[in-house]
Amino acid sequence: xxxxxxxxxxxxxxxxxxxxxxxxxxxxxxxxxxxxxxxxxxxxxxxxxxxxxxxxxxxxxxxxxxxxxxxxxxxxxxxxxxxxxxxxxxxxxxxxxxxxxxxxxxxxxxxxxxxxxxxxxxxxxxxxxxxxxxxxxxxxxxxxxxxxxxxxxxxxxxxxxxxxxxxxxxxxxxxxxxxxxxxxxxxxxxxxxxxxxxxxxxxxxxxxxxxxxxxxxxxxxxxxxxxxxxxxxxxxxxxxxxxxxxxxxxxxxxxxxxxxxxxxxxxxxxxxxxxxxxxxxxxxxxxxxxxxxxxxxxxxxxxxxxxxxxxxxxxxxxxxxxxxxxxxxxxxxxxxxxxxxxxxxxxxxxxxxxxxxxxxxxxxxxxxxxxxxxxxxxxxxxxxxxxxxxxxxxxxxxxxxxxxxxxxxxxxxxxxxxxxxxxxxxxxxxxxxxxxxxxxxxxxxxxxxxxxxxxxxxxxxxxxxxxxxxxxxxxxxxxxxxxxxxxxxxxxxxxxxxxxxxxxxxxxxxxxxxxxxxxxxxxxxxxxxxxxxxxxxxxxxxxxxxxxxxxxxxxxxxxxxxxxxxxxxxxxxxxxxxxxxxxxxxxxxxxxxxxxxxxxxxxxxxxxxxxxxxxxxxxxxxxxxxxxxxxxxxxxxxxxxxxxxxxxxxxxxxxxxxxxxxxxxxxxxxxxxxxxxxxxxxxxxxx
Numbered sequence: 001x002x003x004x005x006x007x008x009x010x011x012x013x014x015x016x017x018x019x020x021x022x023x024x025x026x027x028x029x030x031x032x033x034x035x036x037x038x039x040x041x042x043x044x045x046x047x048x049x050x051x052x053x054x055x056x057x058x059x060x061x062x063x064x065x066x067x068x069x070x071x072x073x074x075x076x077x078x079x080x081x082x083x084x085x086x087x088x089x090x091x092x093x094x095x096x097x098x099x100x101x102x103x104x105x106x107x108x109x110x111x112x113x114x115x116x117x118x119x120x121x122x123x124x125x126x127x128x129x130x131x132x133x134x135x136x137x138x139x140x141x142x143x144x145x146x147x148x149x150x151x152x153x154x155x156x157x158x159x160x161x162x163x164x165x166x167x168x169x170x171x172x173x174x175x176x177x178x179x180x181x182x183x184x185x186x187x188x189x190x191x192x193x194x195x196x197x198x199x200x201x202x203x204x205x206x207x208x209x210x211x212x213x214x215x216x217x218x219x220x221x222x223x224x225x226x227x228x229x230x231x232x233x234x235x236x237x238x239x240x241x242x243x244x245x246x247x248x249x250x251x252x253x254x255x256x257x258x259x260x261x262x263x264x265x266x267x268x269x270x271x272x273x274x275x276x277x278x279x280x281x282x283x284x285x286x287x288x289x290x291x292x293x294x295x296x297x298x299x300x301x302x303x304x305x306x307x308x309x310x311x312x313x314x315x316x317x318x319x320x321x322x323x324x325x326x327x328x329x330x331x332x333x334x335x336x337x338x339x340x341x342x343x344x345x346x347x348x349x350x351x352x353x354x355x356x357x358x359x360x361x362x363x364x365x366x367x368x369x370x371x372x373x374x375x376x377x378x379x380x381x382x383x384x385x386x387x388x389x390x391x392x393x394x395x396x397x398x399x400x401x402x403x404x405x406x407x408x409x410x411x412x413x414x415x416x417x418x419x420x421x422x423x424x425x426x427x428x429x430x431x432x433x434x435x436x437x438x439x440x441x442x443x444x445x446x447x448x449x450x451x452x453x454x455x456x457x458x459x460x461x462x463x464x465x466x467x468x469x470x471x472x473x474x475x476x477x478x479x480x481x482x483x484x485x486x487x488x489x490x491x492x493x494x495x496x497x498x499x500x501x502x503x504x505x506x507x508x509x510x511x512x513x514x515x516x517x518x519x520x521x522x523x524x525x526x527x528x529x530x531x532x533x534x535x536x537x538x539x540x541x542x543x544x545x546x547x548x549x550x551x552x553x554x555x556x557x558x559x560x561x562x563x564x565x566x567x568x569x570x571x572x573x574x575x576x577x578x579x580x581x582x583x584x585x586x587x588x589x590x591x592x593x594x595x596x597x598x599x600x601x602x603x604x605x606x607x608x609x610x611x612x613x614x615x616x617x618x619x620x621x622x623x624x625x626x627x628x629x630x631x632x633x634x635x636x637x638x639x640x641x642x643x644x645x646x647x648x649x650x651x652x653x654x655x656x657x658x659x660x661x662x663x664x665x666x667x668x669x670x671x672x673x674x675x676x677x678x679x680x681x682x683x684x685x686x687x
Contacts, residue, residue: 007025024075043116044116052317053318111126237293242380316410415465
């Protein structure tokens, strides 16, 4: 038995931890108390990491953690710690990196075995209750690990030393020459063959949106020509938007597709995925027009408002893949259900467009075979008259679906994911001319900075990472501050486009940058550590640089530094950005593709244009400037010319503006004043 002999997760705020609050396992929450218990008992730690929307986490929980006999073995042999990876991504990253160092594939649930000091010595992911899938039974794993810990301490020590050295490896260093556009132009053609020419996305299955790669190809299109680069992005986003990965009734994109055609999703919906996809929708719409990308953006924001917005205005983390213990049950149909709701004639019409027939398109045993995942992969976008008929049919199905037992909502508020969505809403709003979306973004932002900022012992204002039911998870991580910095800058640029605001977003952004420099910038490597320097419950602070499903902090911070330099006129921010690019240089060169996010930030650093709008009649020019894709511009709207100090770079433009003008600046020089929207777009190359 453990020291307290009980499950303490009922005291947690995380919905994922609360899912396990009634397990017979004596779960502990991560922290010094749990580690201290393991040390006092000299007992190994079983660390289980997952998240609320994770299907296989639910499977393992049902098979093992809810089973009295399995729990008894766990309680007798281990101190058992449960972690929500979204609440503590820094802990997840440490032990997932350790699992990779063992030569194992990653995934969740993550099941790691640690010494009482928290050092990893072995691990895996999902273990079945009974031996199957080529995996040993979970109980046999538990007993073998515990016996090895007690009977072969030399082997345990050797494993921990090997993994410790792997985890503590310094970042690559050395002089490799500066990164520049030449490397980007060389990389882009190498990516073309790995993109599926029919379905888009990376070749094969499963298919993830992989927005850093899409953005890299998009940016290559500006330098090297629209074909094939931007056309491949359009293909990918079109197939995603017509496929089953998109929710054609309720809006929003699922985490990924389990097949190579975007048909069968892994049904969980994540806030961070939809934030990143929303920005790509805006870019594609600006380039290609049409109704598809606009509709998907509007529907996704509709889903965000309807299902993912907290009463205080912030955005919830995710929707589960499962309901009633079955993955996708909430979203999947039978033809009989559709006929009963729409009638035979309308069901036949609807079915031709949305691949809904009596034979189904997903032969899944859990749904009785012949299940239907709504999609338009074969029919594509309907004509306007057909769309007018389809809209009320979709609404009927949505209304009926709302009466089903819903998937679980993980309603915790994460600062980094909210920052990503806030910026995405602003960036999409300026392209789609939807100022209401900026109001949604501003409301969420206000909650984060009001409820999730705290003052530390040194008097510094800091962000927490998570909030739920008034409980903060702090201190915040590097991405929390970088993403909220980016959000603040987006709101600052659009402050005169959406609802009126008096908040000083620019000062907020500077504060987030300073927190990153003080608490996350490693003085030896120059990189950003994921965990703050004063966090005391991790065995080490890693500074990952590669892309992941959730953006890496480095590219988010880098692009924000470049934008901050333009908005403030302070070149010191560019100096910081350039120093960080230099510190990242060797790591990026080890694998350019896995650092697409940093390469995108580099493209922004080298090619972004500043658009200065000034004069009392500047509003049409300002809105036209905001309509230029956010990926290539920084909008400096001079709404308080009297406050600009002498010597500021935009002072000359203000004096030349007269009643209203826009100036396009790049490489230290500015254009002649553009006094019409057409002249501005011609100057920047979008007319």
